[in-house]
Amino acid sequence: MSDQFFMPRHEQRALVELLRKVPDLVEDLAISITRQDRLTRGGPRVSTGERVQPLPFNEMASDVADELHQELTRWAWHVCEARGLVYEGANATVSIARWLDRNIVSLAMTEGAESALGEIQDVFDRARRATDAPAVRVRPIDAHRHAAARSTELHRDGIARAARELGEQYAGLTAERVNTLRRRGAIHAVRCLVATKAEIFILGEVLDAHLEHQTRKRAAS
Structure with a gap:
């Protein structure tokens, strides 16, 4: 020492x-x-x-x-x-x-x-x-690990990167799509990074909102 x-x-x-x-x-x-x-x-x-x-x-x-x-x-x-x-x-x-x-x-x-x-x-x-x-x-995966994956917190760019790995149904989940869902009140940020002011969302909530909006759009059509 x-x-x-x-x-x-x-x-x-x-x-x-x-x-x-x-x-x-x-x-x-x-x-x-x-x-x-x-x-x-x-x-x-x-x-x-x-x-x-x-x-x-x-x-x-x-x-x-x-x-x-x-x-x-x-x-x-x-x-x-x-x-x-x-x-x-x-x-x-x-x-x-x-x-x-x-x-x-x-x-x-x-x-x-x-x-x-x-x-x-x-x-x-x-x-x-x-x-x-x-x-x-x-x-x-069991229920515990399922919840762990869906409860991951990411900013919009991280969510867009994850979506590219999650299959065709999430192909349209871009960073701008995350912004659109937020503006419509479909998702809500859990916190905001002080340094970059980036909003952080729960991955599972964004995935569900993305699919739900697509379902509603097809039904309306």
Whole structure:
């Protein structure tokens, strides 16, 4: 330890750089979690009540997304307990990563911090590999995993990217389509990113609104 730090300054800088990549990684994981197997058009299907629709699920991406969240949470609580701090952010991976970024000095001065960079880097790298790997297997999902996929929070561009992977029925779900659904009151943003002012929506709500509007339009015709 030097300068009262358990984590040297060059590792602090490296960890901050890593933490600032977490938002993009989380979005990529969300896309991977809901990615459809390109090899099958009639793959696993789940019932949403009146209709049945494909909703594939990348289990590896989901599992490592949970691991990333748990790892960052573990370090945030470790700092809070050791330094007498109070975490007041949201229980979301991106929020926790930003908190650790802002409190990097407190983390560096906390006993045990010498392993933080390596352990977070390990989970981060596995998460990155999960987003790069093709979905070689798509399997039916249970209710819990179904809800996890549909409850993913994305901005309009992320939703448009996800829609391109979810089959022909979502072909028209572009970023502008998301804006149109919002203006009509069919969907509502759950929050807004302060830095970019981008509105964040729940993927499942947007998917349902998109299909429902198409059904109404065909009925009217």
